Amino acid sequence: MIDREEAWASLMRSALAGDQAAYESLLRELAPALRASVRRRLAGMGQSVDACEDIVQETLLAIHLKRHTWRTSDPFGPWLFTVARNKLIDHVRKRGRRIEIPIEDFADILPAAEERPGTDAADVERHLAELPTKQRAVLRAVAVEGASVAEAARKHGMTPGAVRVALHRGFASLASRLRAQD
Template sequence: MTDRERRWAGLMQAALAGDGAAYERLLREIAPAIRVVVQRRLTRIGAPAAECEDIVQETLLALHLKRQSWRTGDPLGPWLWTIARNKMVDHLRRRGRRVEVPVEDFADVLAAPEERPGTEAADVERHLAQLPEKQRDVLRSIAVDGSSIGETAERMKMTPGAVRGALHRAFSSLSARLRTDG
């Protein structure tokens, strides 16, 4: 395990224990790393680099929603890179492309172990119901329906930047609520 992975694992453990500052630091550290890997892969397969930010946001959203499934004794990297790879493939498939992205492009180590069962649908709906309508609609569109930032912006008659802002506010609100509930 690299020093970076040890640091990320420590931050994730602290975040899961309720340390919001550690979670914010983790997200700030992993977002640029994900962005570099995704951009490199998009370039390699000839896909538009402009799709990178949507994939990064989808990956961060999935990480947020699935963070409880990470096993604290395991390295964070394989788990994270698997999510990033899957989000990239999903994103490109929605665009009508046949995509084959080798796992080794995303991980330096073995694949992450099988995930534990995630949050129940009723819990997701309960948390979503606590959000303001626009944030709830944006989060549901992206996280539940699998729409991209661009698709959500078009459907909701918003700019992509406004969608990202609403998504960020929804994450912040949910994170704060989950910290107080936990």
């Protein structure tokens, strides 16, 4: 498990140094690990696991938007588990339950990753529909259609810089809408 955290840390270091491919493979490795742990925790609390994929997506968004709070010299595991725990607690608390989850629980179950690719989630999609038009168009083009920033810029008649800004603002406002939802 320490090996895996060290591998994640090394991917994140490359990512923070500007290696986009390393970043994408990190997120792809984290997703199934998060999915397994969230499902276990939800089941353990007697909650429906339907919300699992929503929580995974919200956690990935948080990891993305707060990645600059991880210092490359710090261990990656505690940072990751704390972000994941926070998002899970938020999600369950919004549904009216007060919970305490020791951080060790995350560390323990992370090795038991199981892959369920392509599972659908509802929350991000729902809030995406309410974003400003430009942000929504750019986000869809880049994420769903797999366009590059340059392609999205051509398609929507924007400069690449404006596409980058819209993409980032889109993710940031998605995250704050997800947090504010009841």
